[in-house]
Amino acid sequence: MGDADGKRMNLTMLTDFYEITMGNGYFQNKLQDKIAYFDMFFRRVPDGGGFAVMAGVEQLILYLQELSFTDADIEFLSKKNLFNEEFLNYLRHFRFSCDVWAVPEGTPIFPNEPIVTVRGPIIEAQLVETMILLTINHQSLIATKANRIVRAAQGRAVVEFGSRRAQGYDGAMFGARAAFIGGCAGSACTIAERDFAIPAVGTMAHSWVQTFDHEIDAFRAYARTYPENCLLLVDTYNVLKSGIPNAIQVFNEEVVTRGFRPKGIRIDSGDIAYLSKKARKMLDDAGFPDCKILVSNSLDEYIIRDILVQGAEVDSFGVGERLITSKSEPVFGGVYKLVAIEDNGQVIPKIKLSENVEKITLPGRKQLWRLFEQGSGKAIADVITLADETIDETYVIFDPVHTWKRKTVTGFFAKKLLIQIFDKGTCVYKNPDLKTIQNYCRQQIETLWDEVLRFENPHNYYVDLSQALWDVREKLLVDCSVK
Numbered sequence: 001m002g003d004a005d006g007k008r009m010n011l012t013m014l015t016d017f018y019e020i021t022m023g024n025g026y027f028q029n030k031l032q033d034k035i036a037y038f039d040m041f042f043r044r045v046p047d048g049g050g051f052a053v054m055a056g057v058e059q060l061i062l063y064l065q066e067l068s069f070t071d072a073d074i075e076f077l078s079k080k081n082l083f084n085e086e087f088l089n090y091l092r093h094f095r096f097s098c099d100v101w102a103v104p105e106g107t108p109i110f111p112n113e114p115i116v117t118v119r120g121p122i123i124e125a126q127l128v129e130t131m132i133l134l135t136i137n138h139q140s141l142i143a144t145k146a147n148r149i150v151r152a153a154q155g156r157a158v159v160e161f162g163s164r165r166a167q168g169y170d171g172a173m174f175g176a177r178a179a180f181i182g183g184c185a186g187s188a189c190t191i192a193e194r195d196f197a198i199p200a201v202g203t204m205a206h207s208w209v210q211t212f213d214h215e216i217d218a219f220r221a222y223a224r225t226y227p228e229n230c231l232l233l234v235d236t237y238n239v240l241k242s243g244i245p246n247a248i249q250v251f252n253e254e255v256v257t258r259g260f261r262p263k264g265i266r267i268d269s270g271d272i273a274y275l276s277k278k279a280r281k282m283l284d285d286a287g288f289p290d291c292k293i294l295v296s297n298s299l300d301e302y303i304i305r306d307i308l309v310q311g312a313e314v315d316s317f318g319v320g321e322r323l324i325t326s327k328s329e330p331v332f333g334g335v336y337k338l339v340a341i342e343d344n345g346q347v348i349p350k351i352k353l354s355e356n357v358e359k360i361t362l363p364g365r366k367q368l369w370r371l372f373e374q375g376s377g378k379a380i381a382d383v384i385t386l387a388d389e390t391i392d393e394t395y396v397i398f399d400p401v402h403t404w405k406r407k408t409v410t411g412f413f414a415k416k417l418l419i420q421i422f423d424k425g426t427c428v429y430k431n432p433d434l435k436t437i438q439n440y441c442r443q444q445i446e447t448l449w450d451e452v453l454r455f456e457n458p459h460n461y462y463v464d465l466s467q468a469l470w471d472v473r474e475k476l477l478v479d480c481s482v483k
């Protein structure tokens with residue numbers, strides 16, 4: 001894992017202890033060269049949404065590139081008195097040698113799709129489970145939440161204000177990164193610009209206003225310091241009776257006289273719809289129709305939607321705690337499951353059964369495809385195939401549960417979504433810069449039908465299986481039931 005600025009950070013020991021005890025067990029049973037395939041996938045979209053946004057691949061790459069046990073790690077593990085000397089020696093010389101495929105950051109993703117696949121010696125592929133899950137789960141959760149909030153704002157800028165309420169410093173930094181992928185225009189987090197080139201922006205705190213004897217003195221001092229960039233917080237005492245009148249006076253006296261236009265005001269409490277409409281009128285009447293109104297205060301996608309329905313006159317939103325913690329649903333729930341092993345170079349698909357049909361895994365080495373309608377460019381369906389299959393010009397998609405529901409699709413182009421990022425332990429993928437990922441995310445979401453985008457009861461986007469994969473799964477289900 002990289003520290004946010006790309007500085008290397010060895011997080012090899014950030015793994016669940018059972019990965020190491022199993023590793024020791026595989027080693028004792030001479031299974032260290034056994035090749036296994038693991039898939040990461042998630043089961044449901046947070047907040048009942050229609051899709052999620054993939055994020056975290058960059059940090060996953062940085063983590064995998066740094067995998068190695070230090071002498072201190074080995075000494076620590078040896079003191080557990082659980083592992084024999086040969087295994088500790090194996091760890092001492094450990095080098096990551098797996099192949100890894102991942103869906104690019106910013107791509108809309110759907111339940112049950114393989115979004116990361118790892119192929120390699122079982123001990124290695126198992127060891128990386130914890131960090132793969134925590135990295136992709138966290139950033140995909142925040143990117144997905146941010147994107148909901150951004151869509152609710154209907155083109156108005158959303159700035160991520162959450163660092164102070166994030167769960168830990170890495171929650172703040174990588175959360176800011178994920179929020180930007182999801183469409184936020186900037187972050188209040190300074191390090192997010194230094195390390196990720198996310199525009200760091202800010203207004204002022206109530207403490208600034210409180211420091212002065214009078215609100216107007218606080219505004220004056222700020223305007224004199226930043227006449228070209230003057231945005232005033234107007235709700236410390238009374239928005240309509242003092243905050244806005246004082247702001248208007250200071251804009252006239254300290255900003256306009258210096259040849260600048262005021263940037264805006266921020267309202268951080270009270271009835272945002274009501275206050276913003278009143279504020280807009282007061283600013284317009286005072287000759288400042290270009291002065292922007294930014295609002296904040298425990299916002300989320302539902303409040304934003306609601307206050308816009310009420311006709312709020314808002315230009316941008318500052319959103320903190322409910323975004324950076326994905327408060328309404330703080331778990332992404334991605335899992336990492338063994339799907340195949342190799343025996344003498346032959347891939348043997350494996351399945352995990354469950355009473356709960358939705359929890360039965362998809363066996364085998366696979367590829368994920370998205371079919372786009374030619375012309376409109378709209379996404380028709382995703383298809384999960386075995387890795388060596390191709391999708392031709394005419395393709396029959398069918399519902400994997402209600403298999404009689406079939407449709408022959410033509411006039412589409414198919415895109416592979418699982419891209420190789422590691423080849424035998426070497427990174428073979430150049431992650432795009434963050435702005436490119438943000439643009440790609442927006443474009444890809446535009447390929448989804450509105451029915452998939454809505455917040456309430458979104459349409460279930462089709463994620464189908466190829467006939468070959470369906471057959472493999474069916475055969476394993478039958479075989480397992482007689483075991």
Ligand SMILES: Nc1ncnc2c1ncn2[C@@H]1O[C@H](COP(=O)(O)OP(=O)(O)OP(=O)(O)O)[C@@H](O)[C@H]1O
Pocket residue numbers: 268269270271272273274296297298299303306307310
């Ligand atoms: N017009 C509105 N419609 C729906 N929700 C709103 C509207 N205006 C504000 N809200 C939301 O209502 C909640 C009000 O929060 P809160 O109870 O803290 O009130 P407050 O006015 O901010 O009080 P305080 O001065 O203590 O901060 C916030 O989540 C805010 O975003």
Ligand SMILES: O=P(O)(O)OC[C@H]1O[C@H](OP(=O)(O)OP(=O)(O)O)[C@H](O)[C@@H]1O
Pocket residue numbers: 161162164165204205206207268296297298299318319320321322
């Ligand atoms: O509500 P959120 O969505 O998390 O948005 C961030 C909040 O953080 C700040 O308040 P805070 O009380 O921390 O500081 P302040 O003194 O500047 O108001 C800011 O004024 C927002 O209300």
Ligand SMILES: O=C(O)c1cccnc1
Pocket residue numbers: 161162188201202203204205266296318320
């Ligand atoms: O710049 C701001 O206005 C800001 C920053 C962090 C949290 N709340 C507000």
